Amino acid sequence: MLFIKYGFYMLEIKISSWQYDAMCRQHSSNLFFPPATFEKKEEREKREAKAKAVCSSCPVKLECLEEAKEIAEPFGIWGGLNEVERKRDLVFSE
Numbered sequence: 001m002l003f004i005k006y007g008f009y010m011l012e013i014k015i016s017s018w019q020y021d022a023m024c025r026q027h028s029s030n031l032f033f034p035p036a037t038f039e040k041k042e043e044r045e046k047r048e049a050k051a052k053a054v055c056s057s058c059p060v061k062l063e064c065l066e067e068a069k070e071i072a073e074p075f076g077i078w079g080g081l082n083e084v085e086r087k088r089d090l091v092f093s094e
């Protein structure tokens with residue numbers, strides 16, 4: 001658990017211990033999550049390929065993927081899979 005002072009408030013942020021070993025900590029989150037504006041298909045594929053390359057050598061890939069499935073994370077690359085691939089994985093594992 002991490003506590004951050006934000007103005008008059010104290011925010012409590014849950015951080016799983018595996019996240020300390022995450023390879024993506026060394027990269028911008030822009031690589032793992034889509035921009036707020038429109039992203040062309042080719043741009044998305046390029047960005048996701050780079051993110052998945054980082055995930056491929058991540059020591060906590062399985063923990064990351066499990067957590068994304070558990071919380072039904074709707075965005076981004078987690079555990080080397082994008083949101084569509086994670087949904088597909090869940091459907092076929094049932």
Ligand code: SF4
Nearest residue numbers: 022024055058064079
């Ligand atoms: S698997 Fe990818 S998204 Fe998950 S912690 Fe590792 S580098 Fe980050």
